[in-house]
Amino acid sequence: MNAITSRRGLLKAGGALTVAFTVGLGPKGAAAWTEKPVAGDEVAAFLSIDAQGGVTVFVGKVDLGTGVRTGFMQIAAEELDLAMSRIRVVEGDTALTPDQGPTYGSLSIQNAGVALRAASATARRELLNMAASRLGAPAASLRVEDGVVSGGSGRVSYAELVGGRAFDLKVDTNAPIKPPEARRIVGRTVPRVDIPAKVFGRFEYVHDFKLPNMLHGRPVRPPAMGATAEAVDEASIRHIPGVVRVVHQGAFVGVVAETEWAAVRAARDLRVRWSSWAGLPDQARLWEHVRATPVAQVQVTSNRGDAAGAIQGAARRISASYDFAIHSHASMGPSCAVAEFRDGRLTTWSASQATHNLRKQLAMMLAMPVEQVRCVYLEGAGCYGRNGHEDAAADAALLARAVGRPVRVQWMRADEHVWDPKGPPHLVDLRAGLDAQGNIVGWEAEAFIPKGAGGNVDLTAAELGGLPRENQIHPGNIIHNLALPYTFPAVKTTCHRLDTTPFRPSWIRTPGRMQNTYANEAFLDECAAAAGADPVAYRLRLMPADDPRGREVLERVARLANWQARPSPQRERSGEILRGRGVTYCKYELVRTYVAAVAEVEVNRRTGDIRVTRFFCAHDCGQMINPDGVKSQVEGNIIHTLSRTLKEELTFDRGTVTSRDWGSYQVITFPEVPEIVIDLIDRPTERPWGAGEPAAAIVPSAVTNAIFDATGARLRSVPFTAAKMRAALQGA
Amino acid sequence: MTQTVAMTVNGRAVTVTVDDPQMPLLYALRNDVGAGGPHYGCGLGQCGACTIHLNGEAARSCQIPVAEAAGKTIVTLDGLGTPDRPHPVQAAFIAEQAVQCGYCANGMIMESAALLAKNPRPTEAQVNEALANNICRCGTHPRVVAAVLRAARG
Numbered sequence: 025m026n027a028i029t030s031r032r033g034l035l036k037a038g039g040a041l042t043v044a045f046t047v048g049l050g051p052k053g054a055a056a057w058t059e060k061p062v063a064g065d066e067v068a069a070f071l072s073i074d075a076q077g078g079v080t081v082f083v084g085k086v087d088l089g090t091g092v093r094t095g096f097m098q099i100a101a102e103e104l105d106l107a108m109s110r111i112r113v114v115e116g117d118t119a120l121t122p123d124q125g126p127t128y129g130s131l132s133i134q135n136a137g138v139a140l141r142a143a144s145a146t147a148r149r150e151l152l153n154m155a156a157s158r159l160g161a162p163a164a165s166l167r168v169e170d171g172v173v174s175g176g177s178g179r180v181s182y183a184e185l186v187g188g189r190a191f192d193l194k195v196d197t198n199a200p201i202k203p204p205e206a207r208r209i210v211g212r213t214v215p216r217v218d219i220p221a222k223v224f225g226r227f228e229y230v231h232d233f234k235l236p237n238m239l240h241g242r243p244v245r246p247p248a249m250g251a252t253a254e255a256v257d258e259a260s261i262r263h264i265p266g267v268v269r270v271v272h273q274g275a276f277v278g279v280v281a282e283t284e285w286a287a288v289r290a291a292r293d294l295r296v297r298w299s300s301w302a303g304l305p306d307q308a309r310l311w312e313h314v315r316a317t318p319v320a321q322v323q324v325t326s327n328r329g330d331a332a333g334a335i336q337g338a339a340r341r342i343s344a345s346y347d348f349a350i351h352s353h354a355s356m357g358p359s360c361a362v363a364e365f366r367d368g369r370l371t372t373w374s375a376s377q378a379t380h381n382l383r384k385q386l387a388m389m390l391a392m393p394v395e396q397v398r399c400v401y402l403e404g405a406g407c408y409g410r411n412g413h414e415d416a417a418a419d420a421a422l423l424a425r426a427v428g429r430p431v432r433v434q435w436m437r438a439d440e441h442v443w444d445p446k447g448p449p450h451l452v453d454l455r456a457g458l459d460a461q462g463n464i465v466g467w468e469a470e471a472f473i474p475k476g477a478g479g480n481v482d483l484t485a486a487e488l489g490g491l492p493r494e495n496q497i498h499p500g501n502i503i504h505n506l507a508l509p510y511t512f513p514a515v516k517t518t519c520h521r522l523d524t525t526p527f528r529p530s531w532i533r534t535p536g537r538m539q540n541t542y543a544n545e546a547f548l549d550e551c552a553a554a555a556g557a558d559p560v561a562y563r564l565r566l567m568p569a570d571d572p573r574g575r576e577v578l579e580r581v582a583r584l585a586n587w588q589a590r591p592s593p594q595r596e597r598s599g600e601i602l603r604g605r606g607v608t609y610c611k612y613e614l615v616r617t618y619v620a621a622v623a624e625v626e627v628n629r630r631t632g633d634i635r636v637t638r639f640f641c642a643h644d645c646g647q648m649i650n651p652d653g654v655k656s657q658v659e660g661n662i663i664h665t666l667s668r669t670l671k672e673e674l675t676f677d678r679g680t681v682t683s684r685d686w687g688s689y690q691v692i693t694f695p696e697v698p699e700i701v702i703d704l705i706d707r708p709t710e711r712p713w714g715a716g717e718p719a720a721a722i723v724p725s726a727v728t729n730a731i732f733d734a735t736g737a738r739l740r741s742v743p744f745t746a747a748k749m750r751a752a753l754q755g756a
Numbered sequence: 757m758t759q760t761v762a763m764t765v766n767g768r769a770v771t772v773t774v775d776d777p778q779m780p781l782l783y784a785l786r787n788d789v790g791a792g793g794p795h796y797g798c799g800l801g802q803c804g805a806c807t808i809h810l811n812g813e814a815a816r817s818c819q820i821p822v823a824e825a826a827g828k829t830i831v832t833l834d835g836l837g838t839p840d841r842p843h844p845v846q847a848a849f850i851a852e853q854a855v856q857c858g859y860c861a862n863g864m865i866m867e868s869a870a871l872l873a874k875n876p877r878p879t880e881a882q883v884n885e886a887l888a889n890n891i892c893r894c895g896t897h898p899r900v901v902a903a904v905l906r907a908a909r910g
Contacts, residue, residue: 089857089894215853222858223849223865224842225793225833232792265775284787285779356797356805356893357859405797406857406894437798652853656899660856663895686802686891694884697897 059119060190067150067191069122070143071100077171077183079104079111084124085136086116086377089406090657090716091216092132095649099137102202102210103144104151104182105168108217116379116401126378128409128478128531129501130617130714133649137712145199147191154185204708211708213652218403230375230402230413231360235430238362239268240284241423242291242433244277245443246488248679249527250301253277260295270294271426276489278423280431288436302678305526311347314451314522320475321521326507329514334466338457342554346454346543348724348742350674351447352681353532354689357405358435359412359444363420365428369396374417375404381480382414386421389486389493408533408664409500410481412444418483441689442681445481445530446674448474448499452506452543462555464566466514469547471506471540474499474529475521481530499529502536505721508544509574509611510566527674527681533664534720537613545608545725546740549592549732558589559607559729571611573644577620577705578609581642584703585622592733602627603637606729608722617718618644621662623726624698627734632749635696636666636727641719642703646710654715658702661719667692669724673743763825765789766835777823782806784822785832793833793862797891804863804890808832814870833862836869845869848907849900856894863890868904877908 060082061068072080081100087093093113101108114120116127124136149163152173156163161176168174171182181187204211221227246253252275261267266282267290277296281287305313335341361374370392376382379399387394404413416433424431435443450473457466479498486493506517552562560582567575581587585605594604604627609620622640627633639662648654671690675683683689728739731749737756739748762771765785772788780799785791785808794817797805801819808817809831837843845868848854855861864887871878871886878886883904892900 089859091856215850216855218858219850219853219855220839222855222861223833223846224837224839225791225862227792227858229795229859231795283783285774285776285783288783289776354893356803356857356891357795358797403857405859408893434796437800656853656856656896659898660895663897664893667893685800686798687800691891691893692897694887694890694897694901695881697884700898 062120062122064122064124064139065195067143067147067193067195070140071147072190073182073186075183075187077110077181077187079106081111081113081140082121083113083115083136083140084122084380085127085132086401087218087403088127088377089403091650091653093218094214094216095133095137095653096140097217098209098214098649099141100144102207103141104148105170107170108209108214110171116376118379118383118399123380126381126410126478128377130717132714132716133712134616134714137649139195141201142197142199143195145201146193146196149199150191150193151182151185155180158185207708210649211647211651211706214650216653228402229357230362230373230404231357231434233362233373233402234432235362235364238430238432239280239282239427240287241278241280241420241431242287242436243419243439244279244291244294244296245439246275246298248298248301250303251275251298253296254299255297257295261290261293264289264293269427271423274488274490276422276485278419280423280427304676304678306678307676310449311451313526314449314472317522317524319520320523323503323519323521324516325503325519326515326517328512329466331466331468331514331516334514335455335457335468338465339460340458340554341455342458342550343453343455344547344550344740346452346546346740348450348539348542349672350449350527351532351668351672352441352674352683352689353407353409353411353444354672354691355405355407355411355440355444358437358440359416360404360432360434361413361417361420362430362432363417363424364430365424369398370421371398371400372417372421373400373402375402375407375413376417377407377410377413382417385414385480385483386418389418389483389491390421390425391492409535410445410530412440414481415443415484418485422485422489438684441684443484446527447532447535448525448527448529450502450536450539452540454543454547456547456551458551458554462557464512464551467508467512469506469517469544471519472522473502473519473536474525475523477501478531482528497525497529499525500531500535504540504613505537505610506540506544507614509571509609509614511568512566533661534717537717538665538721538724541608541610541721542724542742545610546728549606549725549729550738553592553732556591558591560587561589563607563609573618574609574611577618577642577644580703580705581607581620581622581640584642584701585640587622592729593736594733597736600628600630602629602734604730604732604734606726606731606733608726608729610718610721612718612721616713617715619718619722621722621726623730625727625730625734627731627749629735629753632746632753634670634731634744634746634749636670636698638699638701640701641722642705643715643719644705644707645713645715645718646707647712648704648706649712651704651706654704655702657715658719659700661717662700662723663692663697665720665723666698666727669727669742669744671743761822761826763827764829765791766831772822774822778821780818781820781822781825782817785817785830791832791834795859795862797859802889802891803860804867805860807863807866809866809870812873814867833865836865843869844907844910845872845904848903852899852903852906854896854899854903856896860890860892864892864900868907871904872908878904880905
């Protein structure tokens, strides 16, 4: 499959498309750099049909390696009755695609897929009406096969009806969509269109993108994160052939060279006198630092009854604190971008998950009109949130402006580990009151997490260079799932939104929702143990009666794992290897995807080594577009989050990050991956929800609950290292 | 001081001109030879994204000075097989859909193909061990292992 070749062809053929698109439409927003309609209420924003019957789908959400491109193609092919091979997809190009917000939050299918479905259904209805007049037969009597309408007096193709002209049509969100029994493509496993090119080394990642006359740049970052460059010794790299320029503005330093290797050497050898800086907290006292950080805002996310009073008067009270370490995205491929200035306009190619936002940020940083900036998405290495791609684009833009030629920037490994924005430290205090029978009568949770939500994470180059930026922190929407999907008689959940956090924060897969679920579900397990109750039965008793889908995922994961009902911890705790199982349930953000898990672990009581041996998951995201795509996402969520749960932890001294590579920031390896068993619940009559995040939420608590079941010792600090395990076993 | 290095890449004799013989082979393959498979991941030999076959052995091209490749025979992912004549591991990766972002796939496939050349019927544990120093962040591990075992079954 040559989806990428097609896309490249399309970019090159942009001129022809422009003509086709502007016919009859007039100069919409003539000042804006758009080459076709991009407003989200226009069918033409999402779809075009060329004279050969080829269909181009335009989406604001991008494929971050998740396979969602294939899902979009399935949706359009289904509603328009087309072969998938007729469809190509353009993603995340500010001149061509609608602004559908950043690709985050497990929302691509749920929002952009549903929008594309409505646009496609609207287009189909219009095409059938046009065909009805042409063929002299009622629209309802017509059949469509691969873009050819037949009935009445004969046949007419979509290409003959509209080929080459833009739709002038508003999206009707009530246009009829295919009922489940009529679907032939959606809901069935379809091979991903990108995989063959990736397997044959022919896929064009942003890392492979080249422009004529392109130079290579590398940033030279401060050795202490807040240091400034007092002097730059350009003579120190004069011996390296091909160096073109050293760019120095405040603490932003970068080199540009004719070849990539010259840029790497120049960045490595450039002598810079940096000021000293030691503004990071002491890592050994991180949680004290978090507790002492001023609170900017207090948000109560659920409040029913008098939780504090109920706990105070309870027969039994328990409390615990759970913490979750600072994480790096630690992307497999370092951030990369190409920037070009031409005729006063800037174009960047990057793997940004939010090109429309990046466009505004670059315009602000460079004091350019936003209309003069175009940001184009090209796939990079897997991205599980806002990592460094936008920052690489900003680096490339600053360097390209300085040299007047296109510049490609690719970060080195340490640039990525040290300078990507971080998943912030997350701390939750929990208290519960139990009655004499072990029922929870009151529950209080207090999270200590940075302020902000899902806005634009400041560009590193702007920050270091003292250039215009928003100067706000945006850790993602991290308050969700502190409120619980259970029927406690009294509950209060509170988020203390901290004014600062040690590192520039951003969202990493399932931000906050995972950490809050971890704290809640582990503490609920503590309550079940205190009550002497089976952890599955204890949860089922707390399920709201009007939420049968939640009950079903929990019951199904218990069956899948052959769950034997009994309280935790298990009684048999002799021998060196202890075995246990733990459960977790989550209703994502309390309004969408249901997911439940059982983890099985082995703990070596002598060494403290923890091995997750099997992981079971039941998953209900409503309608599935590509079931194998969903399965792949669920597997990815589980393995990625096991890595975060068991191994990952940013380390730092007072000046900078010290976990700078894969040796000092360790991640899960092949021998450590458990057997994974997944039960996907398909609900073709329901709306589709996301699958890219929810199954991450249930991982850390399932693991700590299993460890408790095995050992009787409770781990409350992620990552669950062997050293923490040994310490907990000594205290148990 | 420039020098030329002659080698065979994917069956083709190539000569690259370099001004630093210590430049890692990876940069020559990507920027001078035009190989699309190997990628820079860490530059430290830790992740596997740059893996190639050097005289039939899996090797990390970010750790090999280009001068040391003189006279050697190199195969990259682009030359391992084609859509018409895929290497069994490539065909198995497609059959198992063993790719998400695919940035690691180069290393996974090249390392696995080298494993199967030496050990045509590895156990699951041997596959896990052979790939223990190849990093994947998307979580494709079970599919990768299934693909290698599928390729081994033939």
